[in-house]
Amino acid sequence: MKQVAFTMKLLPGNEAEYEKRHREIWPELAALLREAGIAEYHIFLDESSGTLFAFQNLQDDSTGTDHLPETAIMKKWWAYMADLMETHADHSPKVVPLRNVFSL
Template identity: 60%
Template sequence: MQTQAFTMKLKPGFEEEYKKRHDEIWPELQSLLNEAGIEQYHIFLDEKTGTLFAFQTLKKNHTTETIPQDPIVKKWWAFMADIMETNPDNSPIETPLKEVFELQN
């Protein structure tokens, strides 16, 4: 299993709206993420800074490389662009994080 972690940035004042939109995630987007092999996807919010910390686990031999080209994802990005810091194509500005420690039982 592979784990990916990254940060994104929420615009001030949109904390509740961000949660609401994710509570109502589109079924077709959820299916796409599942089909891509994403088994878990967690997003946490630092309320003081608006920083979103996300991590996802992928099934073995899966990748998220093609997800950004999917029309459903592009539609989601456009839907979220008003409440997040984004690139010109509406994709969220993501900062990948390097894993420096893991504890396993």
């Protein structure tokens, strides 16, 4: 599996709402992510800093995630989440890619 990890930043006081919205993720968005080759997607919160750590396992042959930012449902989700986290002008989350330095 290909692995991807990154961080994002949650705005203070939005922890419960962020979790709620993800518990209620839209079925069409979940389907799109799976179709794009995301086999697993985990998001963890460092409550002391508001840093969100995201980790994805992608199918080995997956290149389908490249098109996700262009889809209408992804843009709609970003707009829905924009009031909770740091985003760019287009509402896409500010993402910091992480480099794998150790695996066991």
